[in-house]
Amino acid sequence: MAETILFDRIALIGIGLIGSSIARAILRGNLTQELAISDASPQHLSEAEKLELGHAYHTDPLEAVKNADLVILCTPVGTYREIGERIAPGLKAGAIVSDVGSVKEHVINALQDVLPAHVDFIPGHPISGTEKSGPVHGFAELFDNRYCILTPADDAAQLAVDRLKEFWEAIGSDVEIMDAKHHDLVLAITSHVPHLIAYNIVGTADDLESVTKSEVIKFSAGGFRDFTRIAASDPIMWRDVFLTNRDAVLEMLGRFLEDLSMLQRAVRDSDGDMLEGLFTRTRNIRRSIIDAGQETDAPDFGRAHHTERSEES
Amino acid sequence: MAETILFDRIALIGIGLIGSSIARAILRGNLTQELAISDASPQHLSEAEKLELGHAYHTDPLEAVKNADLVILCTPVGTYREIGERIAPGLKAGAIVSDVGSVKEHVINALQDVLPAHVDFIPGHPISGTEKSGPVHGFAELFDNRYCILTPADDAAQLAVDRLKEFWEAIGSDVEIMDAKHHDLVLAITSHVPHLIAYNIVGTADDLESVTKSEVIKFSAGGFRDFTRIAASDPIMWRDVFLTNRDAVLEMLGRFLEDLSMLQRAVRDSDGDMLEGLFTRTRNIRRSIIDAGQETDAPDFGRAHHTERSEES
Ligand SMILES: NC(=O)c1ccc[n+]([C@@H]2O[C@H](COP(=O)([O-])OP(=O)(O)OC[C@H]3O[C@@H](n4cnc5c(N)ncnc54)[C@H](OP(=O)(O)O)[C@@H]3O)[C@@H](O)[C@H]2O)c1
Ligand SMILES: NC(=O)c1ccc[n+]([C@@H]2O[C@H](COP(=O)([O-])OP(=O)(O)OC[C@H]3O[C@@H](n4cnc5c(N)ncnc54)[C@H](OP(=O)(O)O)[C@@H]3O)[C@@H](O)[C@H]2O)c1
Numbered sequence: 001m002a003e004t005i006l007f008d009r010i011a012l013i014g015i016g017l018i019g020s021s022i023a024r025a026i027l028r029g030n031l032t033q034e035l036a037i038s039d040a041s042p043q044h045l046s047e048a049e050k051l052e053l054g055h056a057y058h059t060d061p062l063e064a065v066k067n068a069d070l071v072i073l074c075t076p077v078g079t080y081r082e083i084g085e086r087i088a089p090g091l092k093a094g095a096i097v098s099d100v101g102s103v104k105e106h107v108i109n110a111l112q113d114v115l116p117a118h119v120d121f122i123p124g125h126p127i128s129g130t131e132k133s134g135p136v137h138g139f140a141e142l143f144d145n146r147y148c149i150l151t152p153a154d155d156a157a158q159l160a161v162d163r164l165k166e167f168w169e170a171i172g173s174d175v176e177i178m179d180a181k182h183h184d185l186v187l188a189i190t191s192h193v194p195h196l197i198a199y200n201i202v203g204t205a206d207d208l209e210s211v212t213k214s215e216v217i218k219f220s221a222g223g224f225r226d227f228t229r230i231a232a233s234d235p236i237m238w239r240d241v242f243l244t245n246r247d248a249v250l251e252m253l254g255r256f257l258e259d260l261s262m263l264q265r266a267v268r269d270s271d272g273d274m275l276e277g278l279f280t281r282t283r284n285i286r287r288s289i290i291d292a293g294q295e296t297d298a299p300d301f302g303r304a305h306h307t308e309r310s311e312e313s
Numbered sequence: 314m315a316e317t318i319l320f321d322r323i324a325l326i327g328i329g330l331i332g333s334s335i336a337r338a339i340l341r342g343n344l345t346q347e348l349a350i351s352d353a354s355p356q357h358l359s360e361a362e363k364l365e366l367g368h369a370y371h372t373d374p375l376e377a378v379k380n381a382d383l384v385i386l387c388t389p390v391g392t393y394r395e396i397g398e399r400i401a402p403g404l405k406a407g408a409i410v411s412d413v414g415s416v417k418e419h420v421i422n423a424l425q426d427v428l429p430a431h432v433d434f435i436p437g438h439p440i441s442g443t444e445k446s447g448p449v450h451g452f453a454e455l456f457d458n459r460y461c462i463l464t465p466a467d468d469a470a471q472l473a474v475d476r477l478k479e480f481w482e483a484i485g486s487d488v489e490i491m492d493a494k495h496h497d498l499v500l501a502i503t504s505h506v507p508h509l510i511a512y513n514i515v516g517t518a519d520d521l522e523s524v525t526k527s528e529v530i531k532f533s534a535g536g537f538r539d540f541t542r543i544a545a546s547d548p549i550m551w552r553d554v555f556l557t558n559r560d561a562v563l564e565m566l567g568r569f570l571e572d573l574s575m576l577q578r579a580v581r582d583s584d585g586d587m588l589e590g591l592f593t594r595t596r597n598i599r600r601s602i603i604d605a606g607q608e609t610d611a612p613d614f615g616r617a618h619h620t621e622r623s624e625e626s
Contacts, residue, residue, distance in 0.1 A: 102535075127532045130612035131599075141618045147531050176531070186528050189518050191535030196576060197510055198536075202595040204565075204572045205502050215499050216598070217605050218460050218489070219440045222415075222504030223511075223543050225608045228599035230536050235592035242580050242588055249580055252517075257573070259517045263509060264570075267555050267562055275555055279548035282515040285529070286444075286541035292530050295538045299443035301614035305454045 004030045006167050007096075011036040011068035013061045013083055015048040016234075017129060018100045019074030020138030023053040025171040028140040038064035040075075048135045062090045070167065072124075073099035077107055078240035084114040093118040096160050100126055102187060102237070104151045104180040106244035112153075120160035123151045123180065125187070126173060133234045144172035145293055151180040188248035192241055193256055195230050196249065199238075202231040317343045319480050320409075324349040324381035326374045326396055328361040329547075330442060331413045332387030333451030336366040338484040341453040351377035353388075360448045375403045383480065385437075386412035390420055391553035397427040406431040409473050413439055415500060415550070417464045417493040419557035425466075433473035436464045436493065438500070439486060446547045457485035458606055464493040501561035505554055506569055508543050509562065512551075515544040 010032040012019045019039075026032055035054035038061040039045045049057050058064040065071050065087045073080055080099065091097065097119050101107045104123050115121050128146035130137065148168040152161045165175045178186070205216045205224060216224065242249060266274040289295045296302050323345040325332045332352075339345055348367035351374040352358045362370050371377040378384045378400045386393055393414065404410065410432050414420045417436050428434050441459035443450065461481040465474045478488045491499070518529045518537060529537065555562060579587040602608045609615050 127535050129535075132612045137612060139618070144618065146534055149532070186524050186532055187535060189521060189524055190529055190532045190537040194514060194536035194540055196580070197514065197573070198539075199592055199595050200573045200576050201507060201510065201569055202598055203576075203591050204569045206594065206598055207572070208502060208568065211499050211502055213598075213601075216503055217601050217607065219462070219499055219503045220602045220607050221459055222440050222442075222500060223507040224503040225599075225602050226511075226539055226543060227507055228595070228602055228608070229614060230539060231592075231595040232599040233592075235589050235596070238592050239585050239589040243583050243585055246580055246583065250577070253577055253580075255521065256514055256517045257570075257577075259520070260510070260513045260570070263513050263516075264563070264566055267509070267559055267566075270556050270559065272552050272556055276548050276552040278516050279512055279544075279546075279551050281519065282512050282541070282544040283548070285515055285519055285526075286538075286545040288526075288530050289533045289538050289541055294530065294533050295541070296616050298617070299445045299450060301542060301616050303609050303614050304611070305452070305457065 014075035024140035327388035
């Protein structure tokens with residue numbers, strides 16, 4: 001097993017959904033000799049210890065990063081600068097510092113001038129997650145067959161990029177290298193705006209007077225409940241995403257709204273051809289996503305239809 | 314088993330996803346002696362026959378409804394009037410005529426003056442479905458533990474309403490009685506507008522020049538892929554929904570857009586408190602939907618994380 005060791009010592013700062021899933025995938029692959037974990041939440045830290053997700057547990061991230069060859073920040077992006085300042089004095093020369101934040105340009109701006117010059121800073125973002133938070137909800141398979149985007153600076157050390165790439169591949173992912181600004185634009189449309197409109201429609205339904213909350217709940221299987229999944233994602237994490245990827249989100253939201261105006265007009269004008277044309281085109285995109293192995297082909301996401309009734313009775 | 318027979322003869326017009334699921338649930342429960350099936354698509358009709366979903370198969374709906382005690386229209390709502398005119402001469406006195414259409418006021422307007430006075434017309438709508446179409450994709454459990462809304466007129470025969478209610482309960486559903494206009498408003502927010510915005514964002518992503526289609530597909534696991542599921546629903550069915558529930562859809566879409574303008578403003582102004590407040594509130598609604606048995610509690614809808622990789626390798 002020892003030949004799979006990629007880094008002698010790894011430190012994870014933040015042991016929530018993503019951090020704990022990385023920890024499990026590291027242990028599954030036997031990728032390190034010593035895994036140090038730090039989290040600001042004493043509860044999450046003790047849950048992680050109970051789950052045996054690492055070898056050492058520290059409230060202070062400075063302790064965790066000491067001697068680490070790879071440090072990954074797995075906290076909401078709004079905390080990065082403060083954590084960066086705290087850990088900077090403890091970082092070993094030659095260490096790789098990375099992260100999993102959903103936004104990249106802001107993260108680079110927040111970290112690059114607080115980290116010492118003797119570390120390699122290679123930002124990352126695994127495109128994988130669930131709506132749950134905290135260490136108990138992580139699992140080793142989260143990154144299997146998913147993409148992880150790395151956004152190294154132009155002058156980043158190639159060896160460090162390669163080592164981090166190898167790490168994510170060992171965790172189950174395909175790695176893509178991308179410019180940070182482009183990452184933020186791509187994710188605005190594939191993740192951030194979808195979350196924004198999901199949060200919005202759930203809020204709208206909650207606010208109506210003409211339709212009761214009980215009706216929204218009972219009849220949610222008509223489509224609404226799909227949106228509640230991503231609208232149940234962590235509020236702090238998502239607040240930070242919108243605070244730090246503002247421009248790209250506003251640009252993509254603008255495009256969405258332009259298109260929605262045309263669709264609204266088509267409904268008003270009873271333009272059946274326009275509606276049918278759009279609804280036919282959108283079918284093909286799902287097909288491509290399924291063919292690319294990024295979505296299940298099971299109807300209704302494979303939601304359990306058979307069991308729900310028996311669970312209740 | 315004979316004591317579960319609720320109607321001696323049932324006719325289903327349209328044997329797609331919903332019709333074929335009703336057929337399977339009827340057979341599962343042994344709810345009729347003779348099940349007649351009609352569909353305009355010769356392919357679907359012969360698939361239904363191969364799957365043994367009924368006892369008789371007719372291209373002409375007029376043949377299917379002869380002698381039937383219960384007739385259910387399971388075709389796109391835009392076809393109802395034509396089908397109503399066709400079957401009217403063959404309907405037996407005392408028969409119950411119902412439907413499964415996603416819109417109700419329009420359906421009543423389309424059907425009530427073409428159906429003979431000697432039948433009881435009780436409109437219905439099961440709040441259950443998947444993104445797939447056609448008879449091969451139906452399954453008997455589709456309606457288990459889901460709601461079915463009936464929208465009888467004020468002067469509808471109570472006995473007919475009760476018999477149809479008993480039928481849907483035998484099929485696995487809870488039945489709610491509602492005014493047709495109110496139904497259309499409730500479904501506009503719980504189903505129709507969610508579909509419209511899902512279709513819209515998938516269309517927007519498809520149209521972008523700054524982000525390639527390949528990027529949208531690869532990184533869709535960030536949230537976007539959730540929307541592609543309902544945006545893969547049947548184009549004709551959904552075109553008809555928007556053509557026939559226009560006013561309620563435009564009203565609810567207006568509310569959605571008002572709220573989205575405020576959210577857009579909050580992003581622009583970096584109003585973290587507003588964002589965090591909304592994102593916290595929306596979490597609770599999902600909880601209520603899960604508690605009401607209308608959604609799975611499994612993370613990520615219970616999507617298979619473990620199998621996808623091995624399926625590929
Ligand atoms: N969830 C996803 O789908 C997903 C996908 C890709 C990337 N990401 C990124 O992954 C990161 C973590 O997200 P997550 O879903 O894992 O969130 P999470 O489950 O809430 O975990 C975050 C953990 O970090 C802790 N924490 C917060 N502030 C801290 C600080 N200053 N110092 C140390 N620990 C701190 C949190 O404790 P408290 O709970 O007590 O605050 C929590 O234990 C975010 O940057 C997010 O953008 C998330
Ligand atoms: N899918 C859902 O989630 C859902 C949920 C609740 C209610 N509904 C309602 O259920 C109804 C059917 O939807 P579905 O999902 O079952 O659609 P579907 O799978 O496409 O099935 C509709 C069937 O009706 C056939 N058909 C079309 N026009 C016809 C005509 N004039 N005469 C006879 N047969 C005709 C279709 O044949 P072709 O394919 O050849 O046109 C198809 O076999 C719609 O009114 C819809 O609003 C759907």
